[in-house]
Amino acid sequence: MEKPSLFGKTLDELKQVASKLDLPKYAAKQMAEWLYKKNVVSIEEMSNLSKKTREDLATNFQMGKVAHSKEQVSVDGTKKYLFPSGQNKFIEAAYIPDEDRATLCVSSQVGCKMGCLFCMTGKQGFQSNLSAGEIVNQIFSLPEKEKLTNIVYMGMGEPFDNLQEVLKSLEILTSEWGAGMSPRRITVSTIGIVPAMEEFLEKSECHLAVSLHTPFDEERRKLMPINTVYPINKVLSEVRSWDFGKQRRLSFEYIMFKDLNDTTAHVNELARLLNGLRCRINLIRFHPIPDTPLLSSDSEKMESFKAALEVKGITTTIRRSRGEDIYAACGLLSTKELVKKEESDY
Amino acid sequence: MANSYSTAKSDLQLVPFEISRKHQLAEDVYLISVPRKSDFEAGQVVAVSLSDGQTPRLYSIASGNAGPEISILFNIKKDGFLSPQLANSKEGDRILVSAPFGNFTCRDEKACWIASGTGIAPFASMFFSGQWKGKTLIHGGRTVDSFYFQDDIAPVMKESYIRCCSQENGLGLYQGRLTSYLKEQTYLDLSQKYYLCGSPEMVVDVRDILISKKVPFENIISEIYF
Ligand SMILES: Cc1cc2nc3c(=O)[nH]c(=O)nc-3n(C[C@H](O)[C@H](O)[C@H](O)COP(=O)(O)OP(=O)(O)OC[C@H]3O[C@@H](n4cnc5c(N)ncnc54)[C@H](O)[C@@H]3O)c2cc1C
Numbered sequence A: 001m002e003k004p005s006l007f008g009k010t011l012d013e014l015k016q017v018a019s020k021l022d023l024p025k026y027a028a029k030q031m032a033e034w035l036y037k038k039n040v041v042s043i044e045e046m047s048n049l050s051k052k053t054r055e056d057l058a059t060n061f062q063m064g065k066v067a068h069s070k071e072q073v074s075v076d077g078t079k080k081y082l083f084p085s086g087q088n089k090f091i092e093a094a095y096i097p098d099e100d101r102a103t104l105c106v107s108s109q110v111g112c113k114m115g116c117l118f119c120m121t122g123k124q125g126f127q128s129n130l131s132a133g134e135i136v137n138q139i140f141s142l143p144e145k146e147k148l149t150n151i152v153y154m155g156m157g158e159p160f161d162n163l164q165e166v167l168k169s170l171e172i173l174t175s176e177w178g179a180g181m182s183p184r185r186i187t188v189s190t191i192g193i194v195p196a197m198e199e200f201l202e203k204s205e206c207h208l209a210v211s212l213h214t215p216f217d218e219e220r221r222k223l224m225p226i227n228t229v230y231p232i233n234k235v236l237s238e239v240r241s242w243d244f245g246k247q248r249r250l251s252f253e254y255i256m257f258k259d260l261n262d263t264t265a266h267v268n269e270l271a272r273l274l275n276g277l278r279c280r281i282n283l284i285r286f287h288p289i290p291d292t293p294l295l296s297s298d299s300e301k302m303e304s305f306k307a308a309l310e311v312k313g314i315t316t317t318i319r320r321s322r323g324e325d326i327y328a329a330c331g332l333l334s335t336k337e338l339v340k341k342e343e344s345d346y
Numbered sequence B: 001m002a003n004s005y006s007t008a009k010s011d012l013q014l015v016p017f018e019i020s021r022k023h024q025l026a027e028d029v030y031l032i033s034v035p036r037k038s039d040f041e042a043g044q045v046v047a048v049s050l051s052d053g054q055t056p057r058l059y060s061i062a063s064g065n066a067g068p069e070i071s072i073l074f075n076i077k078k079d080g081f082l083s084p085q086l087a088n089s090k091e092g093d094r095i096l097v098s099a100p101f102g103n104f105t106c107r108d109e110k111a112c113w114i115a116s117g118t119g120i121a122p123f124a125s126m127f128f129s130g131q132w133k134g135k136t137l138i139h140g141g142r143t144v145d146s147f148y149f150q151d152d153i154a155p156v157m158k159e160s161y162i163r164c165c166s167q168e169n170g171l172g173l174y175q176g177r178l179t180s181y182l183k184e185q186t187y188l189d190l191s192q193k194y195y196l197c198g199s200p201e202m203v204v205d206v207r208d209i210l211i212s213k214k215v216p217f218e219n220i221i222s223e224i225y226f
């Protein structure tokens, strides 16, 4: 059996490791520093631990950092990295450099169970959850790590369907003993699994992005099966019950589908629904996936939709499409071709 | 950070019940019932747990909306947390159940219900609530004992009830996966609604087949057991 990984453990878990191996308590902090501040790739490099300690650690644990196995570069500078996750499983992370910032879009699951109609990962089905170590590995093993300014949990998978590992990964990224990042540089995106969203809002200070895509329930349940259990009013009453303060951001993702969710009725209903909520809407171009019945609204429509929302007082941005040529753009991440298809029988 | 929450949380409040009935329907498949204390619409779900502080799991209600009980149909998930414990529970045991919620509901319209495994539960509830007229029910299962409630459904829905059995042969069963059955159909009513319920894989595969056969996506409504 594979040894457990050190990388991906929180300080509390490292304390348990220290206690199990009879190490002094401060060894846990030392390990955390090597893992998350100095970003070493082997236990051997943890030079302020005694040789015996390093040997004990290496006998019981593996380091757990994994380099990417493939890289694709888009004409616009976006890069897509493939990381292995266990046997025959892979995830993708998209590195998106911009003028004043560099964002990494990370995955939280191999595949996804949520089956959104417009999403390539949804078509892949679900293979497994990522561990906290596998989530933060996408950041720590990124060749451009030092340039990163922002992290978004918008890659493969629904973060709140793997909440505990996602919370652990956020703890590692934002703790003083960990990477020490500001939670204001991290956004977690969800389709609105309400109880998990509640726990996230309670336990983390990172930004929240909710995939809305339409303000109408009847329409949303045809685009996103989750809406049959957690409809829009439940999602909104949850976010409304939290004080996001001045710094924490709430945004709504809105993929624009031609003649479906880009009408005046949608503008009006969005304005009604979000009335009084301090938030912004990100409009996203739809990147068609194979055999989809959906079309993208054109640029003109997106601009006029944005203008109409702004007239209603809603801060609205249009997200620039990035990495479309390498299938790194929003909704296109998938490792389906690489998954040895386990025939699901039903 | 001011972390005050109010309304949303209370929706999933779990209330203690005593299990009034427990039935084994097939290997690793059970029906558990509690007294019905609230109204519900067929197609809704409840959140269930066995003790405070446990993350509840969701289950579709499988019983009719006028009956004295709320029943859930579930199978044991290997290495799962709650389902093996539920399977070990006994009549009279305490179980925590939320008020019914969700909107996977089907009105008096012509529709095709498509389910795999325990995904039959919401359609069983609709059937037992008398909503089966004008409906076709296609149920996929691996073995001949996978067609829960067939003794109730078959005599009523007759040829509008199609059972697709992927691993065994049986009288009156289509032999093959329900996706094969759907692919073989030369005619599908494009104007009716299609309600899909079950595993993510089934829902995504069936939805792709229906769309490839020109069913408008607006007519497809899915509930995924994630
Ligand atoms: C709307 C809805 C309705 C539902 N209705 C029904 C129903 O009517 N009947 C029914 O039987 N089920 C239903 N479900 C599924 C149900 O909620 C539970 O998910 C199911 O019973 C399993 O729960 P569990 O606690 O036993 O398993 P869990 O502990 O939740 O685990 C589920 C599966 O995931 C695997 N797993 C656990 N942890 C991990 C991990 N870290 N990485 C990878 N895999 C992991 C387990 O091995 C197991 O196979 C429904 C779900 C939803 C969302």
Ligand code: SF4
Pocket: A112, A113, A114, A115, A116, A119, A120, A121, A122, A123, A155, A156, A157, A158, A191
């Ligand atoms: S949009 Fe997100 S939640 Fe929906 S299927 Fe894709 S990855 Fe899953």
